[in-house]
Amino acid sequence: MSDLVAALDPERVQVGDVARRLYSRDASVLRGGRAGVICFPVTTAEVSACVVAAVAHGRDFVVRGAGTGLAGGAVPCDEPVMIVLTRMDRILEVDESRRLAWVEPGVVNLDLSRHLGGTGLHFAPDPSSQQSCTIGGNVANNSGGPHCLLYGVTSAHVLAVEVVLPDGEVVVLGNEEGDSVGYDLRGAFVGGEGTLGIATRICVRLTEDPPEVATLLLDFMSVGAAAETVSAIIAAGMIPAALEMMDQRVVEAVEPFVNAGYPTDAAAVLIVELDGQPAGVADEIMRIGELASTHGARSVRVAADEGERERIWKGRKSAFGAIAVIKPDYYLNDTVIPRTKLAEVVERIYEIVEEQDLIVMNVFHAGDGNLHPLLLFDAREEGVMERVLAAGEEIVRVSVAAGGVLSGEHGIGLEKKRFMSLQFSPADLEVQSRLRAAFDPDGRANPAKVLPSGASCGHVTSLGRLPEGTWV
Amino acid sequence: MTVGDGRMEAFRSEVGDSGAVCVRGGATRWGVGGGSAGAREVSAPVGIMALEPAEMTVMVGAGTTLTELAGELAVHGLEVGMDGPQGSTVGGALAVGRSALRRRRVGQIADVLLQADCVGADGVAFTAGGPTVKNVTGYDLCRLLVGSLGTLALVGRVILRTRPVPVCSVWLAGEVEPDLVLEATYRPASVLWDGARTSVLLEGHGADVDQMVETLARLGLAAAEPPVLAPGRGRWSGLLPDGGVLEVGAGVVHQPDDSGPPIVSEGVLNLAARMRASFDPSGRLNPGRDPYSRAA
Numbered sequence: 001m002s003d004l005v006a007a008l009d010p011e012r013v014q015v016g017d018v019a020r021r022l023y024s025r026d027a028s029v030l031r032g033g034r035a036g037v038i039c040f041p042v043t044t045a046e047v048s049a050c051v052v053a054a055v056a057h058g059r060d061f062v063v064r065g066a067g068t069g070l071a072g073g074a075v076p077c078d079e080p081v082m083i084v085l086t087r088m089d090r091i092l093e094v095d096e097s098r099r100l101a102w103v104e105p106g107v108v109n110l111d112l113s114r115h116l117g118g119t120g121l122h123f124a125p126d127p128s129s130q131q132s133c134t135i136g137g138n139v140a141n142n143s144g145g146p147h148c149l150l151y152g153v154t155s156a157h158v159l160a161v162e163v164v165l166p167d168g169e170v171v172v173l174g175n176e177e178g179d180s181v182g183y184d185l186r187g188a189f190v191g192g193e194g195t196l197g198i199a200t201r202i203c204v205r206l207t208e209d210p211p212e213v214a215t216l217l218l219d220f221m222s223v224g225a226a227a228e229t230v231s232a233i234i235a236a237g238m239i240p241a242a243l244e245m246m247d248q249r250v251v252e253a254v255e256p257f258v259n260a261g262y263p264t265d266a267a268a269v270l271i272v273e274l275d276g277q278p279a280g281v282a283d284e285i286m287r288i289g290e291l292a293s294t295h296g297a298r299s300v301r302v303a304a305d306e307g308e309r310e311r312i313w314k315g316r317k318s319a320f321g322a323i324a325v326i327k328p329d330y331y332l333n334d335t336v337i338p339r340t341k342l343a344e345v346v347e348r349i350y351e352i353v354e355e356q357d358l359i360v361m362n363v364f365h366a367g368d369g370n371l372h373p374l375l376l377f378d379a380r381e382e383g384v385m386e387r388v389l390a391a392g393e394e395i396v397r398v399s400v401a402a403g404g405v406l407s408g409e410h411g412i413g414l415e416k417k418r419f420m421s422l423q424f425s426p427a428d429l430e431v432q433s434r435l436r437a438a439f440d441p442d443g444r445a446n447p448a449k450v451l452p453s454g455a456s457c458g459h460v461t462s463l464g465r466l467p468e469g470t471w472v
Numbered sequence: 473m474t475v476g477d478g479r480m481e482a483f484r485s486e487v488g489d490s491g492a493v494c495v496r497g498g499a500t501r502w503g504v505g506g507g508s509a510g511a512r513e514v515s516a517p518v519g520i521m522a523l524e525p526a527e528m529t530v531m532v533g534a535g536t537t538l539t540e541l542a543g544e545l546a547v548h549g550l551e552v553g554m555d556g557p558q559g560s561t562v563g564g565a566l567a568v569g570r571s572a573l574r575r576r577r578v579g580q581i582a583d584v585l586l587q588a589d590c591v592g593a594d595g596v597a598f599t600a601g602g603p604t605v606k607n608v609t610g611y612d613l614c615r616l617l618v619g620s621l622g623t624l625a626l627v628g629r630v631i632l633r634t635r636p637v638p639v640c641s642v643w644l645a646g647e648v649e650p651d652l653v654l655e656a657t658y659r660p661a662s663v664l665w666d667g668a669r670t671s672v673l674l675e676g677h678g679a680d681v682d683q684m685v686e687t688l689a690r691l692g693l694a695a696a697e698p699p700v701l702a703p704g705r706g707r708w709s710g711l712l713p714d715g716g717v718l719e720v721g722a723g724v725v726h727q728p729d730d731s732g733p734p735i736v737s738e739g740v741l742n743l744a745a746r747m748r749a750s751f752d753p754s755g756r757l758n759p760g761r762d763p764y765s766r767a768a
């Protein structure tokens with residue numbers, strides 16, 4: 001503690017109960033985390049000093065951005081030093097001609113895009129949480145978003161990262177241009193969920209704004225027909241910029257808020273965004289319209305202007321806000337399946353949820369097979385969390401059995417650690433632990449996360465299992 | 473690993489668990505990073521194992537040549553964002569880790585690899601990554617393997633992301649600054665500059681390409697043969713060496729000879745050394761090669 005106060009301004013080192021409670025959880029359903037001292041460094045040197053002080057006192061450290069993670073990546077186990085980066089929020093440099101920017105990790109995703117307004121460039125990863133999540137968090141979770149279908153998830157947009165390694169040393173991984181020199185340590189670091197070190201400066205790739213954008217709304221009388229349309233679009237060799245699905249429950253919930261004109265009697269709608277140059281976009285609008293009709297779409301609406309486009313997207317992006325009206329709590333799962341299995345697996349999810357007597361809303365990145373079943377519940381209801389977790393586990397099992405993976409963008413954190421062996425053999429996991437050990441030989445960086453072999457975190461449980469009012 | 477694939481098991485047992493060993497691909501880049509140094513040479517499985525146009529993925533033996541793969545994919549109007557000289561293999565191109573000339577359109581080579589079925593230094597088979605186009609489950613071993621020159625694991629079989637072949641593509645060239653060409657085009661597939669002339673590869677829908685061709689004609693660019701590039705590579709430092717051609721935006725110079733070792737900080741070299749030792753404690757995988765001996 002005194003080492004930390006000496007390294008940082010005392011006002012930026014906190015141990016009060018309120019702060020410790022605040023930083024004991026993230027946006028996941030996990031509760032019962034225990035934060036130690038909380039630090040708010042503002043420079044790389046201070047981050048390094050925090051790490052050195054933690055390790056010198058035999059403490060683990062956990063780095064945190066905005067705390068919007070959904071897998072418990074930033075949930076502290078056994079009172080680690082918490083390193084919160086929200087005050088490292090400067091955009092350091094924008095190089096328009098080379099299409100890159102250097103930012104500090106605490107920069108909020110949307111703030112970078114706003115800052116770039118008028119340059120004709122943008123930062124492509126657009127998680128639904130972009131109003132609050134940090135770019136450091138995006139890098140750590142290799143986050144995605146609707147437009148990552150065409151443009152790729154965060155890793156494809158990170159050129160270089162300055163990292164404070166778990167021994168306090170500072171290295172720059174990657175380079176501003178081109179392929180890696182030697183090992184792609186940058187690529188290995190991205191998606192490390194805070195277990196490989198701390199990103200303190202990030203060089204991101206900026207993407208040209210497309211000259212032409214078209215947003216389509218397709219509506220279907222069955223989820224299966226919508227899912228088959230998704231597969232057909234991909235099979236026809238088209239990769240839209242975004243391809244999202246919302247089921248009836250989502251549409252009904254959001255329509256009153258946004259008045260986008262979504263058909264509330266449709267079983268599912270697809271939002272398809274096409275971008276690029278005018279002729280290519282026009283051609284794809286036509287081909288997708290035809291495919292949709294052959295697969296039973298009731299209507300295909302092409303947004304006539306920017307206002308209509310925005311309304312269509314607003315509905316998609318406000319889905320999380322709208323659900324609060326239905327139930328106070330939600331558990332958002334995240335798995336990926338082969339795109340050809342969409343119809344089958346989505347049907348199965350409805351059955352699973354039915355069996356557990358829960359409510360599910362499906363709003364997800366259909367184009368890359370990334371499912372996001374959103375289970376709604378009221379944590380005050382006796383025994384409901386058990387049913388939520390049972391449904392969640394079954395969804396993961398069904399996804400893996402269909403040839404899919406545990407997570408497409410939210411990461412493993414604490415939430416899915418125990419499922420790692422569903423997807424990976426002991427040998428696979430052993431090799432992953434070798435990567436981790438090279439970065440963090442002493443296991444000080446967020447040790448309880450990602451790999452099942454890591455430290456356990458017995459005091460963390462799921463929402464609803466704790467006595468009422470234990471944590472706010 | 474998919475159970476029952478005899479070729480993978482044969483590859484594993486060929487690699488074994490002792491003695492210096494490396495994979496020989498097409499040997500088009502055999503001297504890169506230092507050479508085999510007498511290590512036992514094994515071959516990776518050959519052939520396309522599962523082509524799924526509707527998933528836009530392909531599972532292929534790492535010993536398959538890029539040409540054979542491209543031929544199969546073309547039947548379905550697909551391609552992979554990889555490139556290499558005649559005879560080079562999928563595994564070799566990934567191990568060397570150099571992005572295709574069309575990287576501005578097809579992306580970096582690191583983004584092509586979804587899953588790799590490998591044999592580690594201990595002779596044990598393992599899988600890195602996963603079969604789906606989106607996946608953040610666990611650590612990104614695939615990215616670490618790309619460009620590792622076979623020093624961390626030997627790759628037997630991979631799943632790659634495919635993409636649609638562009639409808640139309642055309643090379644133009646003229647004596648113009650590359651920045652002007654970039655301003656006048658949208659996502660050109662490649663922009664090359666030899667110090668005087670800029671060459672640009674345009675791809676997309678026919679009418680869109682025609683439109684850009686027209687715009688560029690006004691700047692003085694005309695249709696041209698694809699440029700012939702020297703076999704060596706160096707990193708762009710602000711000056712073009714004799715006979716060098718800059719790949720604009722990629723930081724790579726195509727030049728007669730490879731340039732010398734890059735400048736890398738000691739911290740990075742230490743981390744890399746820990747990585748290599750962690751994956752291959754006895755130093756049996758490609759002992760003669762060092763990924764840090766080449767600049768680009």
Ligand SMILES: Cc1cc2nc3c(=O)[nH]c(=O)nc-3n(C[C@H](O)[C@H](O)[C@H](O)COP(=O)(O)OP(=O)(O)OC[C@H]3O[C@@H](n4cnc5c(N)ncnc54)[C@H](O)[C@@H]3O)c2cc1C
Pocket residue numbers: 026027062063064065066067068069070072073074085105126127128129132133134135136137138139140141142143144145146193194195197198199200320409410413446
């Ligand atoms: C409503 C809602 C919608 C969401 N939508 C999406 C979506 O569409 N796509 C998507 O991918 N995710 C989504 N998420 C999940 C989440 O927003 C992302 O994972 C985000 O990138 C996390 O950023 P953060 O700053 O909140 O990180 P935190 O939650 O603070 O941390 C997440 C992980 O990153 C590590 N970390 C944070 N900063 C650093 C750093 N500088 N260096 C190293 N490690 C670090 C932490 O240790 C932790 O393991 C959503 C979440 C919510 C609540």
Ligand SMILES: Cc1cc2nc3c(=O)[nH]c(=O)nc-3n(C[C@H](O)[C@H](O)[C@H](O)COP(=O)(O)OP(=O)(O)OC[C@H]3O[C@@H](n4cnc5c(N)ncnc54)[C@H](O)[C@@H]3O)c2cc1C
Pocket residue numbers: 494495496497498499500501502503504516534535555556557559560561562563564565566567568569570571572573621622623625626627628702703704758761
């Ligand atoms: C635009 C572009 C232009 C290029 N131009 C040239 C050029 O002109 N001339 C040229 O020589 N190269 C060039 N290259 C590099 C090219 O990628 C490689 O030469 C080639 O693909 C290597 O394939 P190979 O099968 O011949 O590998 P090899 O030469 O057989 O092997 C190269 C290295 O990879 C390792 N390796 C091979 N297969 C495996 C495996 N399955 N698992 C683990 N390690 C493996 C080998 O052990 C060795 O270290 C170019 C690349 C690009 C992108």
